[in-house]
Amino acid sequence: CVKLCQSIFFQNEAFLVSYGALIGSLECVTDYKSQSNCTWTESEKARQFVSMSLYDISFDEEGHAYHTIGKQSSEGSEYYRVWGGGKVLRKMGSVVHIYFIFDIMSFFFPATHVSVVKPHPPHNLSVKTTDAGNFLLAWETEYARDPTGVLWGAVQYEVSYKRSWETWDDSTFVFLNEDTPQMELNGLLLDPGVEYSARVRAKPRGDQGFRGHWSEWSPSAMWQSATDLGVKLRKLQCVHNGIDKVECSWEVRREVAESVLFNLTLQDGAGSRERTCDLLEPICDSKSLYISYRCQVRGIQVQLSEMWKVHLRPLELRKTICPNYNIKLPPPFNLSVSELLDGNFKVEWKKAELPYPHMQQKYELQFKKQAEAWEFSETRVLDQDTTDMLLPKMLLDSGSSYVMRVRTKMLKTKTLSYDGPWSQWSQEAKWETKSVWFPVVV
Structure with a gap:
């Protein structure tokens, strides 16, 4: 009677996949005296990486174990292995069970210092408002x-925060090299009256002799920013690309942006002339x-x-208006x-009197029945x-009530360079037409 052990001592997870095929191909026969012969299918390419060895363990009725490693040979096939050996124990006319086990030969790593953490x-991330x-x-x-722990004072952190409707890929990241489990976030960096989310993760500091990976993110914490901070302009920052270009950015309240444009200039510490920063397309988020x-x-x-000085000033906008082309007269x-x-x-x-005699006006009159629009x-x-x-x-129709109004504007001719919009309408004038009777011939 032969019983195959269902356990294989693998130290490499990749070989667990092939275990089923390996143990399934194992076949063993015995002469019922002292010899057992086994065959199994094993890939020659796999043996180039890990050499497998088959051995048996037998137990007698007293519980004594007998271990045998058989001689292994190949019979010309790349996938066919033959194993011979083993010992059949008999007592009282019964055969003790034999367990055949595959194990890895010479598959060991040298001892090394564990420094990757x-x-x-x-955990317990919280957000509180400061004074x-x-x-x-x-x-x-x-x-x-x-x-006394190995990571005492040897951890760095990264904080990620965002508005609640944004994805974490669009969040803002803040790196903290010191092992201080807190960070104060400037309220001016946040939109007023908006819900925010934040999370944090940890990693060993390299200057403490550790190499490591970022931990998983902590559970997120949510909070509501202040309703209105009264800030009209914020987040002014400038960065240099390390070659020849400086990029600056800032944010302006929508109400202010509708009325005021800002102009940014740069000036070096020597007080040279200011360089004007060329505006790019603004970014408008409807939320x-x-x-x-x-x-x-x-x-x-x-x-x-x-050191460079950054000046952000309201842009002085100018528009030239010619008075002679923008005359709006009083109504008649x-x-x-x-x-x-x-x-x-x-x-x-x-009509109203004009400043100069050569200035002339034109008129527009409208009339309608009193009941009409x-x-x-x-x-x-x-x-x-x-x-x-x-x-x-x-x-006009007879026997009807009418109303009239009139307005005026400058008369523009080839010789007179005056123009402007129409004046307001004058006060309305009302009148009635008489009824007309036609004789009837009988």
């Missing part, structure tokens, strides 16, 4: 409890109360010990409508400087 993630309006992020680690502005200056070489006044003897109507008004009125434009107009009776 992956810490446990920080200055900032936010104190604090957390705990297992390595701060034991002063943010601020608009992000960017600019760059090329051709600047910065020394490490050199004393508008009246009177009926003439021939049944037509005369419209009259008065001005959108359906009749319009007449007079391209001459006059104060009256003849209104034919044929344009």
Whole structure:
């Protein structure tokens, strides 16, 4: 009776995958006296990496173990191995079970100092508001409890924070090289009245003799920023690319950005002339109360010990307006409508006096039935400087109530360089047309 052991002592996880095929191909026979012969299929290429050896363990009824490593040979096939050996123990006419086991031969690593560490993630992350309006992020680690531990005072941290609707890939990262389990976040760096999330992870410091990996991120903590800090401009910063370009960025409240543009200039410590930073396309986030502005200056070489002054000033915007092309006159006044003897109507008004006699005006008149809207009125434009107009009776219905208004603007001609918008409408004038009776022939 032969029983195969179901355990194989592998120290390499990759070989666990091939264990099923290896043990499944094992076949053993015995002469029932002193010899056992086994065969199995094993890849020659696999043996180049790990050499496997088959041995048996037999136990007698007293529990004594007998271990035999058989002689192993190949019978010409790359995948076919033959094993011979073993010992069959008999007592009282029964055969003791034989356990055949595959084990790895000469697969050992030399002893080495364990210096690669992956810490446990920080925990109990909390956020508190300080008296200055900032936010104190604090957390705990297992390595701060034991002063005798190898990572006591030898951990660095990285904090990541973001607005709640953003992804962690778009979050802001802050690296803390000191083993201090807290960080104060400036409230001016945050949008007012917005929900934020933060998380932290740990890593051994290289200057303490450790090489390591970042831990997993801690559970995130959430908090609400102040409702309104009254800040109109924030996050001003400038960075140099190490060659010849400086890029600056800042954020402005939307309400301010609608009225004011800012101009950024750079000046070196020697007090040379200021270099203007060329504005780039602003970044507008519909969910943010601020608009992000960017600019760059090329051709600047910065020394490490050199201090530069950054000036961010409201941009002085100018627009040239010519008064003679932007004259808005007072509206005409004393508008009246009177009926003439021939049944037509005369419209009259008065105008405001102009500074110079050669300045002339033009007029626009509208009239309609009193019950109608001005959108359906009749319009007449007079391209001459006059104060009256003849209104034919044929344009009016008899027995109706009418209303009229008039406005004026500068008359622009080839010789007169004056212009401007229309004035306001004058006060309305009302009148009625007489009813006309036609004789009826019977």
